[in-house]
Amino acid sequence: MSRNKLQDRIRLANVETKHAEQFNNLLRYVFQVTNRDLQIFGWENREITQAKLPVLKYADVVGWFDGDKLISQLAVYPFQVNIFGRIYEMGGLTGVGTYPEYANLGLMNKLMLHALTKMRGRKQSISYLFPYSIPYYRRKGWEIITDKISFEVPDTQLPKTKKVPGNVERVTIEHPDIKEIYDQFSMQHHGAMLRNKLAWEEYLRWDLDEMTVGIYYNNEDLPTGYLLYWVAEEIFYIKEMVYINEEARVGLWNFISAHFSMITLVKGDIYKGEPLSFVLDDGDIKETIAPYFMARIVDVQLFIEQYPFKKQDKDGCLIFTLSDPMLEWNRGTFTLNVDKDGTGVLHAGGTNPSLLIDIPTLTAMLMGYKRPTYLARIGRIQADEATVQFLEGLIRPEHPYFSDYF
Known part of the structure; x- marks a missing residue:
């Protein structure tokens, strides 16, 4: 046919x-x-x-x-x-x-x-995906916004136990404190998923039945961190470590180190630009970095209306030309006005644009994955130095966190 x-x-x-x-x-x-x-x-x-x-x-x-x-x-x-x-x-x-x-x-x-x-x-106004082909999705307007850092810590390099006022309790995966902790954690981390019922089902869908959970409770018996993990063939596998303060992080690593006699290696992933090696006593460990999730702005006007720019000393204005390989409503010249409180308003139109950018690059920049100065240096945006510095002052310096999978 x-x-x-x-x-x-x-x-x-x-x-x-x-x-x-x-x-x-x-x-x-x-x-x-x-x-x-x-x-x-x-x-x-x-x-x-x-x-x-x-x-x-x-x-x-x-x-x-x-x-x-x-x-x-x-x-x-x-x-x-x-x-x-x-x-x-x-x-x-x-x-x-x-x-x-x-x-x-x-x-x-x-x-x-x-x-x-x-x-x-x-x-x-934004879409996330896990790419099977980064070039393919870039052609459709998505761009990398998060990395995954995979680490391996030999038993001899586990952190020494530090005294904390709380303790870890092992519970089942259905324990309600897990979701309570994650809800607090997700509101502390830019880029993170707010997990609804479907998100939790997707996150845990392919995990082993042997998965268990350790929850850290502080000295007031409040849950402030948890660890999803399993142990197999002398390897301690971390599915997810979530903590809302440093005390909980230390307490969870104390719990891992307590498995010293049972394991030879700890393996896990970090989903933010903060390598584990810096906080370990012996940071000479194996860490590998790989791109993880991609995103694309779906509706640039709605995205900007919601977006919290950094507060400024005075109102600012930027005229830019945006291209999008798929969506006509994201194409053209736009005028962005940002007041001193960081509220942005976007209008179609404008003359003499000082910035040329495409939707994948705009997404990566506004998500904080790559800074304007870097994007200008590698040719992903075309702008004069004053415009680049204006953008640097508008965008918060925080790397996105995203650990989910769907």
């Missing part, structure tokens, strides 16, 4: 719970998830269909159908994130895939445009 006839035959529609098996089959094919993979993760008797059923119930899932056959799909999760203390509605893009025989028909590009348009309608 000719490709023109094929394009005439396919249709765009919502993917519903009745399509769960097809949704599962497409995910497994595209991401090459085998039965062996499911065994490794302890899922040999469970299907992705059941694991991902909440997606079809709570997310906005759309796809292309060839007759009754689902051939291409993506899902948008309804999430929220903390951006410099402001709560943003975020569209989490996931489940992206097309069968190879339907490739190069522009199906995914049309799905993404459809999804981004609906995000704008829901006032989700």
